[in-house]
Amino acid sequence: MTNLFVRVLVIAGALLVGLSVSAVAVFVSIDCGSSESFVDENNIRWVGDDTYIKTGESLTVENPDSVSMREYRTLRVFTGKKNCYSIDVPKGERVLIRAKFHYGNYDGRSSPPIFDLQFDGNKWDTVEIEADERVYYERMYVTKLDQVSICVAMTKPGQLPFISAIEVRSLDFGMYGYLDPNDSYYSDWTNYGDSTHIRFPDDPFDRYWEGVGESLLPISVGSETRILDTGLLEKPPQSVLRTAAAPRKSSQIVLLNYTYSTELYINTYFTELPQLNSSQKRSFTVYMNNESISNPIIPPYQSALKIPFNISFNSSNTVLSLVPTRDSTLPPIINAMEIFKKDAELNDGTYYTDVKALALLQSACYKLQEWSGDPCLPESYNWDWVECSDDKTPRIVALYLGNLGLQGSLPDFSALDALQVIDLSNNNLSGEIPDFFRKFSHLKQFASGNPGLCGLEIPCSSPQGNNVTDSVQEMKSGEMLIIILGIIIPIFFVYD
Ligand SMILES: *[C@@H]1O[C@H](CO)[C@@H](O)[C@H](O)[C@H]1NC(C)=O
Ligand SMILES: *[C@@H]1O[C@H](CO)[C@@H](O)[C@H](O)[C@H]1NC(C)=O
Ligand SMILES: *[C@@H]1O[C@H](CO)[C@@H](O)[C@H](O)[C@H]1NC(C)=O
Ligand SMILES: *[C@@H]1O[C@H](CO)[C@@H](O)[C@H](O)[C@H]1NC(C)=O
Ligand SMILES: *[C@@H]1O[C@H](CO)[C@@H](O)[C@H](O)[C@H]1NC(C)=O
Numbered sequence: 001m002t003n004l005f006v007r008v009l010v011i012a013g014a015l016l017v018g019l020s021v022s023a024v025a026v027f028v029s030i031d032c033g034s035s036e037s038f039v040d041e042n043n044i045r046w047v048g049d050d051t052y053i054k055t056g057e058s059l060t061v062e063n064p065d066s067v068s069m070r071e072y073r074t075l076r077v078f079t080g081k082k083n084c085y086s087i088d089v090p091k092g093e094r095v096l097i098r099a100k101f102h103y104g105n106y107d108g109r110s111s112p113p114i115f116d117l118q119f120d121g122n123k124w125d126t127v128e129i130e131a132d133e134r135v136y137y138e139r140m141y142v143t144k145l146d147q148v149s150i151c152v153a154m155t156k157p158g159q160l161p162f163i164s165a166i167e168v169r170s171l172d173f174g175m176y177g178y179l180d181p182n183d184s185y186y187s188d189w190t191n192y193g194d195s196t197h198i199r200f201p202d203d204p205f206d207r208y209w210e211g212v213g214e215s216l217l218p219i220s221v222g223s224e225t226r227i228l229d230t231g232l233l234e235k236p237p238q239s240v241l242r243t244a245a246a247p248r249k250s251s252q253i254v255l256l257n258y259t260y261s262t263e264l265y266i267n268t269y270f271t272e273l274p275q276l277n278s279s280q281k282r283s284f285t286v287y288m289n290n291e292s293i294s295n296p297i298i299p300p301y302q303s304a305l306k307i308p309f310n311i312s313f314n315s316s317n318t319v320l321s322l323v324p325t326r327d328s329t330l331p332p333i334i335n336a337m338e339i340f341k342k343d344a345e346l347n348d349g350t351y352y353t354d355v356k357a358l359a360l361l362q363s364a365c366y367k368l369q370e371w372s373g374d375p376c377l378p379e380s381y382n383w384d385w386v387e388c389s390d391d392k393t394p395r396i397v398a399l400y401l402g403n404l405g406l407q408g409s410l411p412d413f414s415a416l417d418a419l420q421v422i423d424l425s426n427n428n429l430s431g432e433i434p435d436f437f438r439k440f441s442h443l444k445q446f447a448s449g450n451p452g453l454c455g456l457e458i459p460c461s462s463p464q465g466n467n468v469t470d471s472v473q474e475m476k477s478g479e480m481l482i483i484i485l486g487i488i489i490p491i492f493f494v495y496d
């Protein structure tokens, strides 16, 4: 009995560890071009990309052993127009997505390609990198669908898009709820007073907190001092708050200095690290150029204070700084800062019912599964075999499925009710053309060259065999016409 008890405890313990790792709803790390799983030095579990994609070629950089982060050693290279990874994520989830690239002269040509990066039908960025660079692109946004799609797209002939790794993390409900859910954001996380970068496992959401050291004086606490639960929805990690920076020379800290126009949403975090005695006082205000824009800030001991700013920098030189108040005996400090900058507004994607109907069609026809991501967006990056309307929320208006070697019977994709043209010709489709085709009033259909397909051009036999005459006799006159037409038309096509 005791043995069993111990074993149960151990299993429960293992489960707990598993749970704490996946406490974040979505935490997916894909090593593109690899089929192996591994756990990296940050205790992040990576998986190969075979289950996420059906196209492209898996390759390795020229000198994999010289690349310290394993996810950059392999890559997947594509010859197609748009190549997407789809990752399941609950709808309405705020996610942080990262796409990582390292060319590493995988093709021996010392010429990294230029191509586009897209997510959920939105243009993300143009990937233009040096041969030996390792680069990641990051965006934060709220999902509009139950999937995140990350795509690389060819923009110039011969410049083959590739990707090295993908990271998708979901953030907690309520985190950054003040940011517009219809926009995507560039984000920037700064950890002051420490030149190391902090991410998972210190930050369960795996934000990349870049260490900033040199120009400022680092201040950190001994390991015994704990910062109590801050109660902050943004959940800045302990290890980020446990270091701070103070000015080295002047009495003020310059946080930002922009000479161009930009609008930023900024969160600043303050914690007093050593406990101050009665004769010490640290107090400062935030200045924008020569104007104070905050109340006096007194960093709390063993807790953290968040001060947000929503700032519009204009084209003249704009400097944001921390300046001590008159009664302060100590210089200002800062522990952490988050900056968010709006990117373009997110599109709503292709009409959702159409997308679902296409998915049905894809699940029936293996050949069509090479395409994923949004079927119509971004504009001009539609799937090759669909045509879309120009609406803000595009509809599928044509399906060009001729000569694709499709087999089997057709599923019910009648939800595509904006369809005007469907071409199924010269495949090996079989079974009956589904009834719902009659629902499309103005549908132009092409289905010749499918010997096994009946209902449109070839009459469908009764289950007992081809007993057309009898069937006609049993039918009402309206339906008879269809059958008779059904007999005549195939003769036209077959002997054409
Ligand atoms: C976001 O966009 C949707 C549809 O485009 C709209 O219904 C909603 O009101 C928008 N939300 C905000 C906060 O602007
Ligand atoms: C801000 O940047 C400009 C241009 O780089 C520089 O001349 C100026 O000294 C900076 N101001 C501060 C306060 O750092
Ligand atoms: C407060 O701390 C400072 C710095 O450690 C020290 O110089 C000063 O004497 C202390 N004052 C009192 C009243 O303890
Ligand atoms: C800010 O103050 C400094 C001196 O304190 C002055 O030289 C500078 O012109 C002021 N800048 C603005 C934008 O008012
Ligand atoms: C930031 O300011 C802009 C106007 O400058 C406003 O439209 C927006 O709602 C503000 N955002 C937040 C989060 O306060």
Ligand SMILES: *[C@@H]1O[C@H](CO)[C@@H](O)[C@H](O)[C@H]1NC(C)=O
Residues within 6 Å of the ligand: 288, 289, 314, 315, 316
């Ligand atoms: C830029 O911002 C400064 C400080 O907020 C302000 O004095 C100035 O008038 C602004 N300039 C423009 C062109 O908006």
Ligand SMILES: *[C@@H]1O[C@H](CO)[C@@H](O)[C@H](O)[C@H]1NC(C)=O
Residues within 6 Å of the ligand: 407, 408, 428, 430, 452
């Ligand atoms: C067409 O499909 C049938 C099964 O539905 C199969 O037996 C036949 O070999 C296929 N023909 C071609 C040319 O693929």
Ligand SMILES: *[C@@H]1O[C@H](CO)[C@@H](O)[C@H](O)[C@H]1NC(C)=O
Residues within 6 Å of the ligand: 464, 465, 466, 467, 470
């Ligand atoms: C066609 O139907 C007739 C009458 O129902 C039946 O006698 C005959 O066997 C059927 N032929 C075939 C090929 O099933």
